[in-house]
Amino acid sequence: MVDRRPFRWLFGLTCVALASACGSTLPDDVRGYESDCIRMNAAPIPPYQGDPHRGRKNVYACEVAQEQLEANARPFPDGALIVKESTRDGESHVWLIATARKQGDSWQWDEYTRNFADEEFRHILSGESVCTGCHDDARAADWIFTTYDAAPDGATCSPSQREQCGQRGDQEVLELGPR
Amino acid sequence: MRQRHLFATWFALFGLVGAAAVPMLAPSAARAENAFVLDGQVGPAFLTKSRSRAIGHGFKPVARLGLRMSLTPRLEVGGAVSGIVDSSEHYRVLGGLAAGRFALWQRPVFSLGAVLGLGAGYDADILHADLEADAAIAPYGFLAVDARWSIGERWLVGLEAGWENVSILRLGLLWGYRFDG
Numbered sequence: 001m002v003d004r005r006p007f008r009w010l011f012g013l014t015c016v017a018l019a020s021a022c023g024s025t026l027p028d029d030v031r032g033y034e035s036d037c038i039r040m041n042a043a044p045i046p047p048y049q050g051d052p053h054r055g056r057k058n059v060y061a062c063e064v065a066q067e068q069l070e071a072n073a074r075p076f077p078d079g080a081l082i083v084k085e086s087t088r089d090g091e092s093h094v095w096l097i098a099t100a101r102k103q104g105d106s107w108q109w110d111e112y113t114r115n116f117a118d119e120e121f122r123h124i125l126s127g128e129s130v131c132t133g134c135h136d137d138a139r140a141a142d143w144i145f146t147t148y149d150a151a152p153d154g155a156t157c158s159p160s161q162r163e164q165c166g167q168r169g170d171q172e173v174l175e176l177g178p179r
Numbered sequence: 180m181r182q183r184h185l186f187a188t189w190f191a192l193f194g195l196v197g198a199a200a201v202p203m204l205a206p207s208a209a210r211a212e213n214a215f216v217l218d219g220q221v222g223p224a225f226l227t228k229s230r231s232r233a234i235g236h237g238f239k240p241v242a243r244l245g246l247r248m249s250l251t252p253r254l255e256v257g258g259a260v261s262g263i264v265d266s267s268e269h270y271r272v273l274g275g276l277a278a279g280r281f282a283l284w285q286r287p288v289f290s291l292g293a294v295l296g297l298g299a300g301y302d303a304d305i306l307h308a309d310l311e312a313d314a315a316i317a318p319y320g321f322l323a324v325d326a327r328w329s330i331g332e333r334w335l336v337g338l339e340a341g342w343e344n345v346s347i348l349r350l351g352l353l354w355g356y357r358f359d360g
Contacts, residue, residue, distance in 0.1 A: 023233045023234050023235035023236075088230075095230060095231070111232075112233070113230070113231035113232050113233050113236065114231050114233070114236065115229055115230055115231045115236050115269065115304075115305065115310055116267070116269045116304065116310065119231075119236070119267065119269070121233075122231065122233030122234070122235045122236060123233060124231075124232040124233045124234075125233075125234060126232070
């Protein structure tokens with residue numbers, strides 16, 4: 001009589017091994033956000049102690065009218081996509097992308113990370129409460145901390161004027177503090 | 180410089196293990212009737228140096244193939260090739276190690292053993308906290324505990340949990356085949 005217990009373990013381990021290949025990559029509508037969307041912050045947002053996104057960050061708004069961003073009018077429209085990228089100090093490649101997707105009156109939160117510049121981002125398995133637990137502090141601003149930050153000369157941060165915007169200081173949310 | 184010192188330490192340890200094994204080889208080989216164990220192990224590994232929190236980056240499949248000679252009923256000594264199964268160069272953990280297994284507890288169809296391996300291999304980026312390799316070759320080592328069952332006269336199956344290269348935690352299924360040399 002063959003002991004079947006080892007085969008049960010084999011099945012379990014095979015499942016775990018297969019799972020290690022899982023984790024969806026960046027959605028198509030997120031790829032190319034640097035050129036397709038509007039950067040909200042004028043200069044990179046610096047890291048701070050306890051920073052959940054660990055690094056220098058830029059925040060982009062997609063599917064939101066430029067006029068609405070400039071007016072910092074909230075709430076965001078249905079279908080809005082906010083993309084936050086983070087680059088660790090001393091490195092040149094983005095290691096984390098966090099997205100907030102407006103669906104009706106609520107947001108869907110996701111995060112994607114990678115180790116190396118030539119590697120695909122992969123979705124991380126964490127509950128949305130990890131995001132909302134912090135973003136709840138920005139509930140009054142439709143859950144998004146970052147406000148649109150126009151360049152000092154009044155120019156906007158549209159993709160075509162990105163260089164002008166990049167000369168600005170390092171502030172994010174005027175009333176709520178950096179996140 | 181630190182890497183060179185580390186390599187020298189591993190090299191010294193490797194030499195000590197080898198030197199300790201040599202006196203046992205001749206008399207024990209005859210006593211053990213030249214029995215060999217060819218075994219393999221596959222399973223998931225947790226890469227402790229991964230910064231990415233994605234499962235696909237923090238966990239990778241690993242495999243090891245080993246051939247050991249039974250010196251005594253409890254001690255097997257030989258070599259192994261071990262590595263991460265991934266196409267990316269950043270995760271190319273692949274090395275050759277001198278390995279030994281000592282049976283801590285033995286029953287007719289079951290054995291609980293401790294496994295030690297020391298060697299060298301490709302210095303993959305994922306082995307480092309800053310995700311950048313220092314050199315082409317790095318010292319390799321692993322420490323593991325396995326539980327294996329005998330199936331019939333020659334086959335072995337079991338589980339192994341190990342710590343490899345100070346940065347990889349692995350859990351795997353192992354199988355083996357015992358044969359006479």
